[in-house]
Amino acid sequence: MTSADDRVVPAAARRRRRPTKTGVVLSEELIVQTALRLLREHGADALTVRRLGLALGADPSALYRYFRDTDDLLLAIADELIGRTLRDWRATGVWRADLRDLGLRIHAGALAHPQAAVLSSYRVTGRVHEIEAVETIIGVLRGAGFPDPDAVRIYHAFVDQALAFAALDAASVALPRAAREAEAGVWRAMYARLPADSHPNIAATAHHLVRDMGRSAYPSALDLLLSAAAARLAEAEADPGASGGGSRSPGPSH
Structure with missing residues (x-):
């Protein structure tokens, strides 16, 4: 167009x-x-x-x-994927569990439409579903007790991490089957056979590499991010002045 x-x-x-x-x-x-x-x-x-x-x-x-034009359509596609993520999601009031569930839904939604995710995951739409998502995620963080500056920083890291992994894993899923199988075979055919005398660290962990590298690292990365956020919340609660100022929602902390 x-x-x-x-x-x-x-x-x-x-x-x-x-x-x-x-x-x-x-x-x-x-x-x-x-x-x-x-x-x-x-x-x-x-x-x-x-x-x-x-x-x-x-x-x-x-x-x-x-x-x-087609770019306008692409923004609508991106917003539709966001809307599907939110459609059946319900907050429980436990911030860490709620964000983990939402992150996994974002990732799964991208893998359900990998071609669309590759094209649109980096776009800012300014449309209704994206606005709802921003409001929802920041609301979860403020409700947990994060000071506003921390809520925005963690929101930024959370969303960018989810979308980056969505694009990365969607690009892999979008590859032809033969290419995906060939890449998966490299870990067994190459890395698992490297000798310990020349590559001691790879040799020591080869069975873990073969098992782990064929699946997405997003759930592990998400858990690490949420653990870091929980630690930051504990610091903010112990020393309210350390956050650099900003408002806090009076909601409960979990």
Whole structure:
């Protein structure tokens, strides 16, 4: 798509009066869902106005009523993935458990749509689901008792860690099966056979490397981050002035 700001119409006016050739009525939601399907089935090259129009049974120019260009659509896809993360998530009031669950949901959502995650995980959308996520995560941290400066720093680290691992692991999942299997075999074929006299540390840990390197490190990295955050909270509670100032939510600490 090329930029077409003047053709984007208000949301209330976007709904088509007549169905497309396939009998469906276009909407922003339908276009995003179709784009996700095309990305999953055909990769990044599928994200073109021509292929979307073909899949929807609509004139490609009709898509400009909903999105200015493919980048605008990509932001909507990114926001949809965030929305799916939040849809069934419920806070328990235990900050560490709540953030761990949310982080794992972000990661799992990316792996469910690896092509979309690779393209969109680094984007800032400014859309409704992203705003909700920012409000929710900072709220969990402030409710736990983190001073505001710490809440923002930990939010930043939490989100960037989750999205970075999402992009990394999604890129791996998006590889052709043969490439993934070849990479997994390197740990057994190469590292597990290195001699102890030349590579003593690899040889001593080879069985752990073979077992661990084939799976995502995100759960372990997330636990390390949350442990560091818990330690920082304990420090802030012991010395409230050490946080550099800022407000604290009166919510309970867990």
